[in-house]
Amino acid sequence: MLTAKQRQYLRGLAHALSPVVRVGKGGVSGGVLEETKQSLAAHELIKVRIEVEDAKERKEAAERLAASTDSQVAGMIGKTAILYRERDEKPTIKLP
Numbered sequence: 001m002l003t004a005k006q007r008q009y010l011r012g013l014a015h016a017l018s019p020v021v022r023v024g025k026g027g028v029s030g031g032v033l034e035e036t037k038q039s040l041a042a043h044e045l046i047k048v049r050i051e052v053e054d055a056k057e058r059k060e061a062a063e064r065l066a067a068s069t070d071s072q073v074a075g076m077i078g079k080t081a082i083l084y085r086e087r088d089e090k091p092t093i094k095l096p
Contacts, residue, residue, distance in 0.1 A: 010074035
């Protein structure tokens with residue numbers, strides 16, 4: 001579980017990133033899960049654009065995506081979720 005200080009640090013690192021995964025109105029599908037897993041393995045910290053109008057549904061989709069990919073939600077900004085999963089080998093992000 002991430003602490004508030006760690007989430008703040010990760011949000012700062014993610015500021016310059018662009019979303020690499022997009023979740024459409026169809027929700028979290030198998031293809032989206034696989035793409036998210038690959039992106040997390042490559043980058044550790046990614047932004048996901050969730051194209052759902054309801055804020056509660058966006059949050060649920062982000063949490064479902066994080067749970068399915070063994071990652072954690074570092075933050076939500078509008079329709080963009082920030083996901084973090086530490087690499088098993090040679091992690092590049094050192095949390096405070």
